[in-house]
Amino acid sequence: MRPGSVAIAVVDDVDVPPWDLYELAIACSVFGKPQPDLADTWYTLRLCATRPDPGGAAEDEPPGGFALRTPYGLDALATADTVIVPSVPMSVVDGEAPVPPELVAALRLAAESGARMVSLCTGAFALAEAGLLDGRRATAHWMHTDDLAKRYPKVTVDDSVLYVDDGDVLTSAGMTAGLDLCLHLVRCDLGARVAGQLARRMVVPAHRAGGQAQFIDLSVPATDDAGLGPVLEWASERLHEPLTVVDLARRAGVSPRTFFRQLQAATGTTPLKWLLNERLARAQTLLETTTLPIERVSERSGLGSAANLRRHFTLHVGVSPREYRKAFAGAGAGAGAGS
Structure with a gap:
């Protein structure tokens, strides 16, 4: 079994705070660090940005955030075996800004080229905008699944699971559920033993029971109705x-x-x-x-x-x-x- 190449689509947004890079960091940790003692060949990882920048200086970094410097543009998504879209900016989730058209086009091309398409957390909004979730079951962070379902009625949104494997398109719930899905991909590509050993190194369960329903506050907020x-x-x-x-x-x-x-x-x-x-x-x-x-x-x-x-x-x-x-x-x- 060969793991192949993984390309991560990164949406440029100078207002993204460091804590919103969690899903990106998860994918980089799983697929970007070689594990030669677990598998002879590990994944090759590429970060693909809307504005590639192989150079740049430290003073270019946004205050309180990080600057991404990569020679790969979104066109590189089409040559990858697996394409991952981590969280998109909240302005996209809230409907205040569109999914970048160039990202939508690149995702469609990658899917047409046979890439396995993956989203982590709110990255599902990008896959949905590209039409890649139409007629499919998908998930996202439970705080945003209602918006996802309303905006894209052709998608069957399931807010009760940690991730959905629909063959060549996979989506995960929010935050740490992205790690569950990444480990699932390793399990599919390299087997349960490799995924289990990698999970141990990351000090997480190889597979968590249940779905994100266990993390949802079941109690109904108190009503303002005086009666x-x-x-x-x-x-x-x-x-x-x-x-x-x-x-x-x-x-x-x-x-x-x-x-x-x-x-x-x-x-x-x-x-x-x-x-x-x-x-x-x-x-x-x-x-x-x-x-x-x-x-x-x-x-x-x-x-x-x-x-x-x-x-x-x-x-x-x-x-x-x-x-x-x-x-x-x-x-x-x-x-x-x-x-």
Whole structure:
């Protein structure tokens, strides 16, 4: 197996702060550093910019940021085996600026030339603008998937996964999920042993269970509705009790049908979904901050049996309660928090 060449498309933007270069750094770390003891031939890496600059001086660097100097322009994308688009500027994500037309053209040409197309985090907006995600399933950081879906309705956006492998087009969720996808590419190209050893060197799991759903805050923000706010607060303090829509409506002093409409208008969800999300959020907190047995976590969060907690947790969070606790429990979690 030969890993081939990797080209990273870098969008020029003098306003990009250093912390927005995270996905770029991940790709460079995985594909740019040779690992001769893991594979006889490693990847060849090229950084391709909209304005190549093989020279330049230190004073050209933007204040508080970095200057990219590379002899490769976007035309070099078409000669690569794999093309990676890391995060694009927030001005593009927010719709305040277009994806650079020259980048769109270069991505289309690279895809037509047979390159494997990859995006990390908001780089999906560039692939979508080039039409490379049309009719495909894709993902991005969960904070931006709604915008991606609205702007590109031909794309099936999945905000619950860490990455999507759709054959010759792959997309990842945000931040560290980009590393998950890069390791997946190594696994596809060089095998599980090489990917596992590389992951150990980077001190990360070779494969993480679940998707980005486990990182989304499930609780619904408090509503400003003067009538609903106290009711939802009252319910949040009694999640361990067998609450029903009738109970909530009675507390609000309205009919169940009226309460249903008011809550949906205020929060965008139904009473039963609101209760389930609140109970899952409570279970997450208990798993993170206590060592309570799964049965007690289920009881305190109002989900009943341990089996019911596992079913809902796996369905909505993407991992089992045990896996979630292993990933997120703090070292100082209390022994039982009142058990």
